[in-house]
């Protein structure tokens with residue numbers, strides 16, 4: 308039994324848009340009693356810089372970052388014991404690798420490990436519009452055990468800013484991970 312054990316969450320950043328959602332999710336994790344480790348792809352670093360004006364190491368809430376080229380890092384093995392992995396944002400390239408089991412960087416390998424260990428793998432897939440290959444890859448990843456979770460805000464909670472919109476989506480991820488989330492708003496709370 309794992310009573311009292313802190314959840315270990317692996318966050319992987321890839322080169323898709325929507326880095327604001329990543330920032331919001333990491334801020335949420337910072338307020339929870341969890342261990343958070345990170346991996347950022349080379350394209351992820353580039354998009355973080357272009358869109359969000361920062362480096363992965365400057366993001367909040369992550370206690371350890373691993374190099375995406377380091378196949379000897381702990382996330383490459385099931386024995387590292389991560390409870391969940393969230394790829395946020397998840398590019399179509401990384402989705403394709405995960406869907407087909409091609410493990411050419413540590414993010415793909417770690418996702419492959421989560422699936423083989425039947426642990427939670429959440430893919431915050433971001434592209435629009437979606438072509439047939441994207442859709443087929445999402446179905447393949449879903450059928451292999453991943454949760455496909457596009458970054459759609461809960462507009463029914465009436466967010467007043469982009470940051471608040473991103474927070475409504477972070478709450479959705481928190482629900483998936485079984486987090487407590489003080490202040491989490493839900494539909495019907497005001498009724």
Ligand SMILES: Cc1cc2nc3c(=O)[nH]c(=O)nc-3n(C[C@H](O)[C@H](O)[C@H](O)COP(=O)(O)O)c2cc1C
Pocket residue numbers: 320321322323324325348349350351353354357358397398399400401402433434
């Ligand atoms: C500013 C910028 C935004 C991008 N947005 C997306 C996106 O939303 N979705 C996507 O699949 N690729 C997007 N790309 C392309 C990916 O970065 C590219 O396919 C890359 O090879 C993905 O590599 P990775 O999956 O290893 O991070 C974007 C690239 C740039 C420069």
